Amino acid sequence: MRQRYCGEGERDDGAATPLRVAVIIGSTREGRLGDAIGRWFAELAGKRDELEVSVVDLADFDFPARYPDRATEPMADFTAEVGRAEAFVVVTPEYNRSFPASLKQAVDYAYDEWQTKPVAFVSYGHGSGGLYAVEALRTVFTELHTVTLRNGVSINLFDCGVDALDIDAVTEERRDRDASVLLDQLGWWGLGLREARAARPYIC
Template sequence: MSHDRLRLAIVIGSTREGRVAPTVARWFTGRAEEHGDMDVDVLDLAEAPPPARLTNEPPPEVTALTPRLAAADAYVIVTPEYNHSFPASLKSAIDWHFAEWQAKPIGFVSYGGMAGGLRAVEHLRQVFAELHAMTVRDTVSFHGVHEAFDADGRARRPEGCDAAAKAMLGQLAWWGRALREAKSRQPYTG
């Protein structure tokens, strides 16, 4: 891996049965891989959901996730909108970690009904600000997600979502390199 390449962790936040998250995440992972300067690691919370109860000793699900989050230079959170916010599984994964998020950029790919998951993103921005993470401005959102993809997982209207993904990935790359360089000169003291 080249030193200039960024390590991007794509976190799939939904664990709901019958979820659309894998389709959305596969689509976005393809855009990230096409970007060409990122090594992508997809972390699906459904594979080992972190427990909601925070204990003194992290359970195996958390200890398996921690080094993968720590290794990332940047993150993309793939989230649905549940009742005007984001899933409890994602909040649990966030709360089990602190230093892993600090001084790193985060982008969002959201999906849902008419709002496209944007209310979930606004809540996540507040949570990540508290954790000293830097969220990028541009997002990717799929409104009416069940109609947004064909049976093969391809976006039905790729022009807008491809352009949004490219813009967000550009911002993540810029902030990822800037923050990585800054931390190499002086540790973050948040």
């Protein structure tokens, strides 16, 4: 799943290069559900030959408590992951009608690296399914010159058992259908924006 391809467009054999998709797990809270949800989604996306999927778990990065004068190695590593990816799926919980501070901290470490790339959302929360967090994130990612997808995956934790993926068959079918639509649209936008970047420089 972490196989890398150099360059964009086509491989030497003439086949289209898989779209590099980073699944960003935004919560670092102890006891979080985001890692299970993020890895479920990454496994689902990884079944598509046209996508090259990597998981970027913010819990794996030792970010500084204060913003330093110069980027630390973990900050640079995260920014490099953003720069390498051509499309993003952000997995976020909803905390008090917004997204976690850990996610905002990480997003702000990159700027140019986000530009002209599509961003989709997989959200979870009690009642709202994390949709308030998604709407708050749309504003942030618009400022970063990305394209945010309308369709996403929303998981209402009131529908779940002890774990966020323990749901009934009807809910599971709807969730998987939503994920499929998200991936279809992410691929369309990702490939379209790849071609646009190759054709002409972006003006911001």
